[in-house]
Amino acid sequence: MIVAIDGPAASGKGTLAKRLAAHYGLPHLDTGLIYRGVGRIMVDRGFPLDNVEIATTIAENLDLADLDPERLRTKDAGEAASVVAAHGPVRKALIDLQRAFATQAGGAVLDGRDIGTVIAPDAEAKLFITASAEERARRRFRELVGRGEITDTPAGFADVLADILKRDARDSGRAAAPLLVAADAVTIDTTALGIEEAFAAALAVVEARRR
Numbered sequence: 001m002i003v004a005i006d007g008p009a010a011s012g013k014g015t016l017a018k019r020l021a022a023h024y025g026l027p028h029l030d031t032g033l034i035y036r037g038v039g040r041i042m043v044d045r046g047f048p049l050d051n052v053e054i055a056t057t058i059a060e061n062l063d064l065a066d067l068d069p070e071r072l073r074t075k076d077a078g079e080a081a082s083v084v085a086a087h088g089p090v091r092k093a094l095i096d097l098q099r100a101f102a103t104q105a106g107g108a109v110l111d112g113r114d115i116g117t118v119i120a121p122d123a124e125a126k127l128f129i130t131a132s133a134e135e136r137a138r139r140r141f142r143e144l145v146g147r148g149e150i151t152d153t154p155a156g157f158a159d160v161l162a163d164i165l166k167r168d169a170r171d172s173g174r175a176a177a178p179l180l181v182a183a184d185a186v187t188i189d190t191t192a193l194g195i196e197e198a199f200a201a202a203l204a205v206v207e208a209r210r211r
């Protein structure tokens with residue numbers, strides 16, 4: 001079974017993807033890490049993020065085994081990821097890698113922005129996880145403060161909210177594989193749901209699709 005999970009930044013799709021993967025004993029791929037990996041290398045090597053040729057070469061040579069979530073879950077890697085992810089040739093270079101993961105024997109759970117629409121259009125279960133921008137910013141803010149990456153101040157929160165809104169606009173407005181709800185996806189709005197409630201709702205959708 002392939003479970004495709006899409007949604008905007010900090011909506012909780014990664015949390016649900018991990019929980020569903022553990023529940024069904026399936027491997028999980030956080031595809032955001034792939035774009036973060038490309039963005040991180042561009043920044044670390046001082047390449048301008050709008051250099052499509054270099055970003056594409058990096059994407060073509062990316063190895064999933066090299067992606068370190070600890071290093072890549074930072075605010076600046078997320079920002080760099082959303083810039084390189086708008087380049088069509090970069091996305092094209094990363095399709096086979098993601099499809100190979102999705103179609104491995106036994107199935108898989110993938111989360112990202114274009115899983116149900118581009119990477120795994122035939123997935124048995126498709127979820128679109130969303131929440132209000134303010135709630136997503138609150139979640140991301142708590143996470144970044146908890147990791148000591150930013151300080152717990154109103155200005156810090158305003159900065160995270162601005163980043164979420166900017167990423168929403170970039171991810172939804174780009175020409176190449178924009179963030180869209182697949183026609184056969186079920187949308188779960190988690191604004192007022194805790195993690196357990198959201199997991200129960202997601203599990204119910206997947207169970208219904210398995211039958």
Ligand SMILES: Nc1ncnc2c1ncn2[C@@H]1O[C@H](COP(=O)(O)OP(=O)(O)OP(=O)(O)O)[C@@H](O)[C@H]1O
Binds near residue numbers: 007014190193
């Ligand atoms: N339903 C929920 N209620 C409260 N907090 C949540 C909920 N779901 C997830 N979180 C928390 O919100 C933060 C973001 O969740 P998560 O990383 O799963 O989002 P995401 O959509 O995968 O983000 P990204 O697109 O940036 O990878 C995490 O700290 C997570 O623990």
Ligand SMILES: Nc1ccn([C@@H]2O[C@H](COP(=O)(O)O)[C@@H](O)[C@H]2O)c(=O)n1
Binds near residue numbers: 086
């Ligand atoms: N399938 C995907 C996954 C991610 N992106 C882009 O990467 C950025 C970072 O992703 P996170 O899920 O880790 O926040 C995101 O803002 C997207 O621009 C993508 O395009 N497609």
